[in-house]
Amino acid sequence: xxxxxxxxxxxxxxxxxxxxxxAEIRAQLQVYRDVFESAPFGCGLTNQDGIIQEANHAxxxxxxRAPDALLAQPLREFVAADEIEREQFTLHLERLRAxxxxxxxxxxxxxxxxxxxxAAVNVSCLANGRSTDGTMxxxxxxxxxxxxxxxxxxxxxxxxxxxxxxxxxxxxxSLVDEQGVIVEWNASMERITGVTxxxxxxxxxxxxxxxxxxxxxxxxxxxxxIHTRLMDASPWTGSTTELDLQRPDQKRCVVQLSVFPIITxxxxxxxxxMRDITERKQMEDALRAANDELEAxxxxxxxxxxxxIHELQNEVARRQGIEDSLRHRLRIEKIILNSVPVIxxxxxxxxxxxxxxxxxxxAEQITGFPPHRFxxxxxxxxxxxxxxxxxxxxERIHTLDHCALTPTEYRWQCADGGYRWFLDRIxxxxxxxxTEYVGTWLDITERKRAEEExxxxxxxxxxxxxxxxxxxxxxxxxxxxxxxxxxxERLVPCDGVNVMLAAEGLPRLFAWHGYEKFAPPNLGxxxxxxxxxxxxxRMAETGQPLLIPDIFEYG
Numbered sequence: 001x002x003x004x005x006x007x008x009x010x011x012x013x014x015x016x017x018x019x020x021x022x023a024e025i026r027a028q029l030q031v032y033r034d035v036f037e038s039a040p041f042g043c044g045l046t047n048q049d050g051i052i053q054e055a056n057h058a059x060x061x062x063x064x065r066a067p068d069a070l071l072a073q074p075l076r077e078f079v080a081a082d083e084i085e086r087e088q089f090t091l092h093l094e095r096l097r098a099x100x101x102x103x104x105x106x107x108x109x110x111x112x113x114x115x116x117x118x119a120a121v122n123v124s125c126l127a128n129g130r131s132t133d134g135t136m137x138x139x140x141x142x143x144x145x146x147x148x149x150x151x152x153x154x155x156x157x158x159x160x161x162x163x164x165x166x167x168x169x170x171x172x173x174s175l176v177d178e179q180g181v182i183v184e185w186n187a188s189m190e191r192i193t194g195v196t197x198x199x200x201x202x203x204x205x206x207x208x209x210x211x212x213x214x215x216x217x218x219x220x221x222x223x224x225x226i227h228t229r230l231m232d233a234s235p236w237t238g239s240t241t242e243l244d245l246q247r248p249d250q251k252r253c254v255v256q257l258s259v260f261p262i263i264t265x266x267x268x269x270x271x272x273x274m275r276d277i278t279e280r281k282q283m284e285d286a287l288r289a290a291n292d293e294l295e296a297x298x299x300x301x302x303x304x305x306x307x308x309i310h311e312l313q314n315e316v317a318r319r320q321g322i323e324d325s326l327r328h329r330l331r332i333e334k335i336i337l338n339s340v341p342v343i344x345x346x347x348x349x350x351x352x353x354x355x356x357x358x359x360x361x362x363a364e365q366i367t368g369f370p371p372h373r374f375x376x377x378x379x380x381x382x383x384x385x386x387x388x389x390x391x392x393x394x395e396r397i398h399t400l401d402h403c404a405l406t407p408t409e410y411r412w413q414c415a416d417g418g419y420r421w422f423l424d425r426i427x428x429x430x431x432x433x434x435t436e437y438v439g440t441w442l443d444i445t446e447r448k449r450a451e452e453e454x455x456x457x458x459x460x461x462x463x464x465x466x467x468x469x470x471x472x473x474x475x476x477x478x479x480x481x482x483x484x485x486x487x488x489e490r491l492v493p494c495d496g497v498n499v500m501l502a503a504e505g506l507p508r509l510f511a512w513h514g515y516e517k518f519a520p521p522n523l524g525x526x527x528x529x530x531x532x533x534x535x536x537x538r539m540a541e542t543g544q545p546l547l548i549p550d551i552f553e554y555g
Contacts, residue, residue: 042119042142045126048097048135050075050089059142062119064112075140080108080116092123096138101125106145117146165344168427168438172255172274178267180204192255192276194247212245242277253278287454291323294461297468305471308484312464314544319460326453329446343441345374347426349400356381356439366443368415386411386419393424400426400437409444420445463487481511489514500536 036043042059046052052070060067063078079089085108092103102124110116119142126137166173172189176182181204185197193212200208240258247253256277262269298316306313343360358374358381374381385393389410396408411419426439470483485497496514 042140042144044070044075044140044142046075046138046140048093048138050093050138053137059140062109062111062117062142062144064114078109078112080110082108096123096125109142117144118149119143120145164346164436164438170425170427170440172272172276174200174272174274175262176205176270176272178264178269180206182208183269189274192253192274193245194249194251212247213243254281290457294457297461297465301464301468302472305468308471309464309467312467312488316460316464319457323453323457326450345439345441347397347400347437347439349435349437366414367412367420381412384413386413396426400428421448459490463490478511485511485514 036054037056039056039058042062043056044052044059045054052073052075055063055067055070057067060070063070065073076086076089079086088105088107092105096103102122104120104122106118106120108116109119122141124139126139166184166186169186169188172192173184173186174182174189175184181202182200185195185200187197190196195208195212240256243255243257245253245255254277256275257272259270259272262271301309343358343363343366345356345358345360348355348357355378356374358371361371363374364370369380382390382393393408393410396406407423407425409421409423412422413419421444423442423444424439425442426437428437467484467487470480474480481499485499489497494514499511
C-alpha cells in the first residue's frame with residue numbers, strides 16, 4: 001500500500017502540536033473550574049438519579065455541608081421534609097430521564113444547619129456528559145429566593161391594607177395615569193359625584209371634568225391645570241380647592257378637592273381626594289344669615305330703649321366679642337382639621353370578642369396616648385369611654401352585622417383626665433372580609449361647645465326682641481318693668497331681680513321679680529343714703545354693671 005504524499009510530515013506535525021493543544025485545554029478547563037467555584041449561586045452536577053457528582057461553594061453553603069461532603073449524596077435528601085415537595089422533585093427528575101432537555105421550578109430545600117429556604121431550580125441535561133457509571137449528567141443551578149419571596153408577600157399584604165382604606169374611605173379618591181386616563185374611582189367618589197366607576201374607568205379626565213363642574217370656565221381651567229402637571233411633572237401646591245359640582249341627577253353639591261402627584265417608573269400620575277362639604281356650607285350660610293338678622297334687629301332699637309337697657313347693650317357687646325373670638329377659633333380649627341388626618345382604626349369581629357387595631361400615629365397628639373397603648377390592651381379604649389355613653393357604644397359594636405352603620409358621638413377620657421367628644425364612624429367590611437371594618441375617629445369637642453354658644457346667642461336674641469316689643473307696644477310701666485326683669489332672669493339665672501331708682505342721693509326700690517327664697521322687698525321704701533352703698537357708688541363711677549358673688553362679703 002502506497003503512502004499518501006507528505007503523510008509522515010503531517011503526523012509529525014500533529015504530534016509536535018499535541019502538548020500545546022492539551023495545555024490550552026487544561027487552561028480553559030481551569031477557567032471553567034474557577035467560574036464554577038466562584039459563582040454567586042449554587043451550581044452542581046448529578047447523575048440521572050440525582051446523586052451529587054460535583055458542587056460549588058455556594059451550593060454547599062446553602063445545604064450546610066462542605067463541598068467534598070456532598071459528593072455521592074442524593075440531592076433528594078436535602079429537599080424539605082414535605083411529601084408534596086419531594087413528589088415534585090421526583091417528577092421533574094423523571095421528566096429529565098425521559099428526554100426533557102430542561103426543567104425549571106421553585107421548591108424548598110432543608111439546610112443541615114439552618115432553616116428551610118425557598119429556591120429557584122433550573123436543571124438541564126449535558127448533551128455529551130456522562131457520569132462515572134455511564135449515565136447522563138445533569139447540571140443544576142440553584143438560587144436562594146427566600147428574601148424576594150418574603151418581600152413579595154409583605155408587598156401583597158401592604159397592598160391589601162391600602163386597598164381596604166381606599167375602598168372604605170369616606171372621602172372620594174381617584175387616580176389618573178400618565179396619559180390622563182382615569183384608572184381608579186372608589187365608592188365614595190361614586191356617592192359624591194353620582195357617576196359610577198364603570199362610567200369613568202378608561203376615559204380621560206377631559207371627558208369627565210366638564211360634565212361635573214357647574215362653571216364651564218372653571219372646568220376648563222381645572223382640566224388645563226391637570227394637563228400641565230402631567231406634562232411638566234411640576235409638583236402641585238398642596239392647597240385645596242372648593243368646587244360646585246353638577247351631578248347627573250341635577251343635584252348640586254359643594255366639594256373640597258386636593259390633587260397630589262405620584263411619581264412612577266412610567267411617568268407622573270395624579271391622585272385626587274374629594275370631600276363633600278355641602279352640609280357644612282349650608283350651616284355656615286345659616287349661621288351667617290342668623291348673625292345678619294341679629295345685627296339688623298339690634299340696629300333697629302329705639303332711642304328710648306337705649307337708656308333702659310344700657311346694661312343689656314354692654315352684655316351684647318361682650319357676647320359679640322366672644323362670638324367673634326369663637327368664629328376665629330373655629331376657622332383656625334378647620335384649617336388644622338383639613339391638614340391633619342383623623343385617627344384611623346380597623347375592627348375585626350370575632351366569635352368571642354372584637355379586636356381593634358389603631359393605625360394613625362396622630363392618636364397621641366389628639367388623646368395623649370400613643371397607638372401602641374390602645375393596641376396592647378384591648379379593653380383600654382372601652383374603659384375610658386364616659387360611663388353614660390358606654391352602653392350605646394357597646395350596643396353598636398354588637399349589632400354591626402345587623403344594623404346600618406351610623407356614626408356615634410360619645411365622650412372619651414384623654415391622658416389629661418378630661419373628657420372630649422368624638423365622632424366615631426365605621427364603614428362595613430367587603431365580601432372578601434365581611435367581619436373586618438374600617439373606622440375613623442374625629443374630635444368634635446369644639447363643635448359641641450359651639451352648639452352650646454349658639455343656643456346662648458339665640459336666647460339673647462329672644463330676650464332683646466321681647467324687651468323691645470314690650471317697650472314699643474305698651475304704656476304700662478309696671479308691665480314693661482315686669483317684662484324687663486323676667487327677661488333678665490332668663491338671661492342671667494338668679495333668685496331675685498329688682499330695679500332701684502336713685503333720686504337726690506336716696507335709692508328707692510321701684511320694681512322686683514322672684515324672691516321665692518327671700519322675703520319680698522318693700523316697694524317705694526327709701527333705703528339708706530347712696531353714699532353708704534358701695535355697689536351704687538361703684539356703678540355710678542364706672543357706668544358699668546357689677547357682678548357680686550356674695551353681697552354679705554361685699555358689704
